[in-house]
Structure formats: structure tokens, C-alpha cells
Amino acid sequence: ASAITAVRDKYRVKKNWMGDPCMPRKFAWDGLSCNYAISGPPTVKSLNLSSMGLSGNISSSFGDLKGLQYLDLSRNNLTGSIPDTLSQLSSLTLLDLTGNRLTGEIPSMLLKRSQDGFLTLSNGNSCVPPKKKSNSMVPVYVAIPIVVVLVILLLLVLLICMRRRRQASNSIKPQNETRFTPPHSWDRNRDSSLQLNNQRFTYEEIMVITNNFQRVIGQGGFGKVYDGFLENGTQVAVKLRSESSAQGVQEFLVEAQTLAKIHHKNLVTMIGYCNDREHLALVYEYMSEGALHEHLRGRHYDTTLTWAQRLRIAQESAQGLEYLHKGCNPPLIHRDVKTSNILLNANLEAKIADFGLLKAFNYDDDTHVSTARLVGTHGYIAPE
The missing domain is CATH 1.10.510.10 (Transferase(Phosphotransferase) domain 1)
Structure with missing residues (x-):
């Protein structure tokens, strides 16, 4: 409560933000949702301050909302850099900072969680975490031992995979197990045999x-x-x-x-x-x-x-x-x-x-989505 109150005071949020942010449930503050545990006080789970005219830097008080999973600060006038305190939010899975005037580098911990797939750091171009790019020029006398180590690690990984596959083939598998194959025109930059992560x-x-x-x-x-x-x-x-x-x-x-x-x-x-x-x-x-x-x-x-x-x-x-x-x-x-x-x-x-x-949507220069069969619900399907 003290953390979200500090956010309110800093940005002068013009909402019904009075009293306890989560209790009672019917009068919880607009723009946020809470997680109500059986034991312990409720915690703020999501916070939507998109298009609220916020200005200044990103408040360090956001880092005190330990249960925060979704934080949307998009389409504001925020300036400065992304504070390291956001890296302390271990439950954070979505951080939307698009449409601001932020400068500086993304904190290393946030960037790593985004690249590992644990955090969706929205940049307005994709709904998947950005891939890590390497532009470093390593001298030959450093690159050779690194390549040797990588080859050894690759061989170890292949041996482990072969052993697990052998063990899996000897175990009892459930019947009718279905592997997901993405539908036509799914993201071609991804692997064609994605597995469910939840x-x-x-x-x-x-x-x-x-x-x-x-x-x-x-x-x-x-x-x-x-x-x-x-x-x-x-x-x-x-x-x-x-x-x-x-x-x-x-x-x-x-x-x-x-x-x-x-x-x-x-x-x-x-x-x-x-x-x-x-x-x-x-x-x-x-x-x-x-x-x-x-x-x-x-x-x-x-x-x-x-x-x-x-x-x-x-x-x-x-x-x-x-x-x-x-x-x-x-x-x-x-x-x-x-x-x-x-x-x-x-x-x-x-x-x-x-x-x-x-x-x-197809990657080709399509201007519409077409299907071989009519789908949807009668009464809600577009006439054309």
C-alpha cells in the first residue's frame, strides 16, 4: 500500500485512488488488480498506467511491489533510464514501456530474463522476447579455445540427449500424446515444433x-x-x-x-x-x-x-x-x-x-486473411 501510494503521489494519478488499493474487492483502485491469498494480505498483481500523462523518471517505488506480474507504463512521457529496482520483481512477466522517451541501457538482469523467455519486454515490434545479438570482435588467439570448449560442450549435450531418448523409449508413454505443430503462417522465425511452456x-x-x-x-x-x-x-x-x-x-x-x-x-x-x-x-x-x-x-x-x-x-x-x-x-x-x-x-x-x-497472418504481401472454410459464430461473422 505504501509503495503504490508513493507512485500515486509522484505522478499525481487522477483516479479513484483512495484508501486501501485492494480492499474491499469491489472498491479496488482502477487500473490495478490484486492477488488475494488465503493467508496474508493481498498484493498488487497488475498495474495499468498506460496513457496517463506520466512524466519524469520511472519511480523506484515500483520495485517495492513484490507481487507485481504485469506493469504497463506505455504511451506516457517518462524520461531517464530504466531503474535496476525493476529487476528485483521476480514475479514480473510483462513490462510495457513503449511510447516513452527513455534513454540509457536496459538493466542486465531485465535483459537476461527477457532473452531467456521469462519476461515479455515490449518494444512495440514483437510479442516475443528479442533475441540476443553479438557484435563483439574476438581475436583469433581467444576465439580458438572458445570454439574448442563449445565443441566439447556440444558433444556432451548430444550424449545426454541420446541417453535421455534411450531412457524415454524404454518407459511407458501415455496414449494419444499429441505434439503441437503450429498452424500455417505461424512465426517462421521460430522452431516448427514448439512445446507448451505453462x-x-x-x-x-x-x-x-x-x-x-x-x-x-x-x-x-x-x-x-x-x-x-x-x-x-x-x-x-x-x-x-x-x-x-x-x-x-x-x-x-x-x-x-x-x-x-x-x-x-x-x-x-x-x-x-x-x-x-x-x-x-x-x-x-x-x-x-x-x-x-x-x-x-x-x-x-x-x-x-x-x-x-x-x-x-x-x-x-x-x-x-x-x-x-x-x-x-x-x-x-x-x-x-x-x-x-x-x-x-x-x-x-x-x-x-x-x-x-x-x-x-501470412508473411507474404497479403492484405487480408482468407480461409477455406467459414468459421466463427452466426450473428458475429462479418457479412463479407
């Missing part, structure tokens, strides 16, 4: 998380969505594919792969997945206020969305789509945008969900 759950663990699928909180073409809790008390949503679902394994893997690789405050965050024989499930962040269409159709009789809230939801949804279209390389097209696929959290912040029909 936590993998067994079907038995999914049963424990959902308390044997006790409470249904939603349903779609993929299957039912269940309420669940992780071991640390974090509330999650578990989308389980039903046997009668029209969505196949490929669409499931497309959605899982997409959520594992892209990160934005207006896209639903995937925590993990289950691909255990015939059981397919996605585990993603819990959105307590459900889908937008439930509010628009009057199913929440206790509350009615104001015009200001509707405008903000529309803007946040557009920001999520803009990130897919302009912030990713290649651009990604959702193809099933509708009010039931826009979810709201406790602060009525909008996040786009359901990426099973996503398609990558």
Missing part, C-alpha cells in the same frame, strides 16, 4: 483442483468451465473438453499454444493445461464477473453496467485485439470475437478469451 496438470490433478468438477461456472462449444482452486489457494477456471465437443485436438492446442506465448493485460492468462490421453483441459485465471453477454442480457439483476463502464470494456477489448494485430509478429486474427468471449474480472476489466479459431 504448467502441465494430470487429469487426477484437474479433479482435485475442481473438487471432482463440483461447480460449473460456464459452458461453450469446447465444453463446460468449472470453478477450481490451486494448492496455494489461487482461484482458477478450468475449461474441460467434452466428448461431444466440435472443437478438436488441433483447436485445443492452438488455444493452449497461443495463451502460452502471448501476454497482455486484456487477454485472459493461461496458468496451465491438461493433455492426459483423451482428457483435454485449460486452466486459466478466474474472471469473477463472467462473460460480458451475461451483463448485457440482464442476467446480473443486482448490477447494471453504466455507459462509462461499457465504454471502458469496449476500449479494453479493442486494446487486446490491437495487441494481436499489431503487437505480434506475425499478426494474429482471433476470428470469434463476441460478447461471450469477453470476460470481466472483479474490477469489470475486460479480457478476450477463447483462441481456438485463431489464425496467423
Whole structure:
């Protein structure tokens, strides 16, 4: 609370930032979300100060928000260098600093985490961490021993891989194990056999998380969505594919792969997945206020969305789509945008969900995305 208050005072934030930032939940500060643990006080999980007219340097108080995972300071007038205190945020997975006037070098720890894939450091050109470039000119008498050492290390790695492969071939493998192959026109600069990076759950663990699928909180073409809790008390949503679902394994893997690789405050965050024989499930962040269409159709009789809230939801949804279209390389097209696929959290912040029909934009000089079949939902498909 003291850290976020220091940020408020430094930048003179003109929001409803009074009292406790996280409590009570319904009156949490605009532009931030909190993580509510069973034991211990809540912590600030995400902070969105985009386009707020912030000026001056980046406050060192951000480094005191130890639980911060997402920090968006884009489209402001911030100057100076990126402080080393941001490197101390071990949980930080997304840092957006685009549209500012920052100078100097990126702190080495932040740059390393970005290059290792643990942090998405947005620069406006790609939604994947930048690759490390080396421009150093090493003398020959230094390069030769380095090459020799690298060759030896490569041989050791090959021996270890061969041993593991031999051990894996002798072990029992689950049936129907599916390796993800990116859809046509996925990023050609990446490896063609990308694996899912998020936590993998067994079907038995999914049963424990959902308390044997006790409470249904939603349903779609993929299957039912269940309420669940992780071991640390974090509330999650578990989308389980039903046997009668029209969505196949490929669409499931497309959605899982997409959520594992892209990160934005207006896209639903995937925590993990289950691909255990015939059981397919996605585990993603819990959105307590459900889908937008439930509010628009009057199913929440206790509350009615104001015009200001509707405008903000529309803007946040557009920001999520803009990130897919302009912030990713290649651009990604959702193809099933509708009010039931826009979810709201406790602060009525909008996040786009359901990426099973996503398609990558071709690298050739295409001006539109074409498909061999019509996809989407009737009533939401563009007439042309």
C-alpha cells in the first residue's frame, strides 16, 4: 500500500485512488488488480498506467511491489533510464514501456530474463522476447579455445540427449500424446515444433483442483468451465473438453499454444493445461464477473453496467485485439470475437478469451486473411 501510494503521489494519478488499493474487492483502485491469498494480505498483481500523462523518471517505488506480474507504463512521457529496482520483481512477466522517451541501457538482469523467455519486454515490434545479438570482435588467439570448449560442450549435450531418448523409449508413454505443430503462417522465425511452456496438470490433478468438477461456472462449444482452486489457494477456471465437443485436438492446442506465448493485460492468462490421453483441459485465471453477454442480457439483476463502464470494456477489448494485430509478429486474427468471449474480472476489466479459431497472418504481401472454410459464430461473422 505504501509503495503504490508513493507512485500515486509522484505522478499525481487522477483516479479513484483512495484508501486501501485492494480492499474491499469491489472498491479496488482502477487500473490495478490484486492477488488475494488465503493467508496474508493481498498484493498488487497488475498495474495499468498506460496513457496517463506520466512524466519524469520511472519511480523506484515500483520495485517495492513484490507481487507485481504485469506493469504497463506505455504511451506516457517518462524520461531517464530504466531503474535496476525493476529487476528485483521476480514475479514480473510483462513490462510495457513503449511510447516513452527513455534513454540509457536496459538493466542486465531485465535483459537476461527477457532473452531467456521469462519476461515479455515490449518494444512495440514483437510479442516475443528479442533475441540476443553479438557484435563483439574476438581475436583469433581467444576465439580458438572458445570454439574448442563449445565443441566439447556440444558433444556432451548430444550424449545426454541420446541417453535421455534411450531412457524415454524404454518407459511407458501415455496414449494419444499429441505434439503441437503450429498452424500455417505461424512465426517462421521460430522452431516448427514448439512445446507448451505453462504448467502441465494430470487429469487426477484437474479433479482435485475442481473438487471432482463440483461447480460449473460456464459452458461453450469446447465444453463446460468449472470453478477450481490451486494448492496455494489461487482461484482458477478450468475449461474441460467434452466428448461431444466440435472443437478438436488441433483447436485445443492452438488455444493452449497461443495463451502460452502471448501476454497482455486484456487477454485472459493461461496458468496451465491438461493433455492426459483423451482428457483435454485449460486452466486459466478466474474472471469473477463472467462473460460480458451475461451483463448485457440482464442476467446480473443486482448490477447494471453504466455507459462509462461499457465504454471502458469496449476500449479494453479493442486494446487486446490491437495487441494481436499489431503487437505480434506475425499478426494474429482471433476470428470469434463476441460478447461471450469477453470476460470481466472483479474490477469489470475486460479480457478476450477463447483462441481456438485463431489464425496467423501470412508473411507474404497479403492484405487480408482468407480461409477455406467459414468459421466463427452466426450473428458475429462479418457479412463479407
